[in-house]
Amino acid sequence: MDPAVQTMIDNLEKNTGKSLDQWVTIVQQEDFKKHGEIVKFLKADHGFTHGFANLVAHKSLKSDAGSASDTDELIAKQYKGKEHFLPIFQKLKSEIAAFGKDVEFVPKNAYVSVKRKKQFAMLVPATKSRYEVGINLKGQEPSGILELDTKSSGMISHRVVINHEEQYSKELVDWLKKAYEAAG
Known part of the structure; x- marks a missing residue:
């Protein structure tokens, strides 16, 4: 179980x-x-x-990633109708995994959280025409393809939008590497 979730569960009973x-x-x-x-x-x-x-709502409805018995099933659900984005996900996963042995991919219902000691990225098949890569780089000015995030309630600070595979770039991987290093 995710340590943060376990801490919440423990604190729920205490509180x-x-x-x-x-x-x-x-x-x-x-x-x-x-x-x-x-x-x-x-x-x-x-x-x-x-x-x-x-937390209690998710656990009651078994709608959280921690209640899923098969994380591959979560990923399949995320990409249903958006299968054309799977090559981008696979490429990102491969590139990010090469950053270090401490990278962890945690599938949720709508995205994959990417963690080191803390979350540094989110891989999100947002719509049929938009793939979003959320990146945690607090204090970083937007630059190039990196834009400020205004939607995720602080889970990430920036995002990169990809509409098709040709938009995948070294610049994206460089921003992800910078976020990985900052999360260590």
Whole structure:
């Protein structure tokens, strides 16, 4: 299990007096079908912060990457209808893995998180016509293909948009390498 998720699970019980399993049972008794309903319920009725409510909602619906039994299945779902972006993902994965033995690829439902000691990139098949590479380089001025991120709530600081394989560049790999080095 991801250490950050385990820390949240441990803190959930410390902060609320109930374990994750107990909260999942409470939520399931309410028979919610949607993530947002669960989050709203936990925040309004139980004083949860958004982070804890989000965790319990995902675990209740088994909609998080940690609940998936097969990470290859997560990647297949991400690229369904966007298969033309798989070569970009494979090329990026290969280039990034060559940065060092400490690189970790963590598939989520909608993207693949790339970590060293902390997340330094996200590989996102955003739409059928847009692939996004999120890069964590706080304080870096936008330059060339690197633009500031305004959408991901602080999970990354910059992004590079790729619309087709020809836009894959050495400049992108260089920015990723810089983020990898900063994450060490």
